[in-house]
Amino acid sequence: MITPDLIPLASNFLVPNGTFIVELIAFAIIVFLLAKFVIPPINKAMTARQEAIRQQFADLDKAKEEANSAKDEFEAQIADARKEAARIREDAREQGAAIIAELREQAQAEANRIVEHGKTQIEAERQQAVASLRAEVGSLATGLAGRIVGESLEDDARQTRVVERFLTELEKAE
Template sequence: MNSPLTATNADVLAAEEETTANLLLPHTYDIVWSLVIVVIVGLVFYRYVLPKFQAVLDERTAKIEGGIAQAEKAQEEAAEALKEYHQQLAEARADAAKTREEARAEGTAIIAELRTKAQDEASRIVETAHRQIEAERQTAAVSLRTEVGALATELASKIVGESLQDSARQSRVVDRFLDELEAAGDEPRTAQTASAGSSAGKEG
């Protein structure tokens, strides 16, 4: 009596499990159509969408590479410009140093030339002054000699008591008188020179 009931219960349980399994798994035609749709979508994506993505990616890659290349080129140009600037700066410094040395040498030459001219001018002025002084001294000596000769002749005439109208005698008297005056003038000068020499010897 229990065996048929047990078999029936087992059949019912098996049928319920099969129904539950069929509910979880799709049917075969669903799987097939799903695969067909996936293949179609994949072909469309690969045919139309992927090339556009690839083109966009290639364009961005080209832009990035171009930007990097331009940046490298700009960096090389900047380095070249900096190198040229340093070279020009070094040349400018060398030119400035050369110009400064030339200006210094030229200034030294000009100073030496001016100093030589000044010395020559001073020598010329001194020589002119000496000549003028010598001419004035000679003029004064001649004038003084004439005046002193007249006075000496007059004085000698009064002392001797005779006239010294003879020119030769008058000349001799004047010369002797002037020689005596010069000798009298040289004695104080000699004494002054000796005194100055002794003073210098004491100071030394």
């Protein structure tokens, strides 16, 4: 058993001895070394990393913004292009329609002109035929009639009158 009278003050472990001085110095050295060489770089690294993270977030925001604006621009361009294409198609359709209408009109005019030309030609030919008929039918008819009647119908005035009357009746019959 350990009894108080057996423990001299020197070996009472609650009483510090020379070790205390060594420990004081040793611990002071540890604190000094950490304060001087270890803590500052740690703080620096932490600050640097915080700064880097902040920077990265800022960059990210900027990149996102840029991407968005590029996308908007791109979409606007696409929309423009679509509009342009639609406009060109519309124009082409209108032009095509106009061309077709014009051509149709031209063809119609040409056809009309041809018909008109044909009509006038026919009329001219008819007039010609009528004129030549009128000349020939007179002499033919008088010759024929003279032969039948035996009477000379050489009297021009009478002959002409007869023929005229005949032709008039002929035209009426038509």
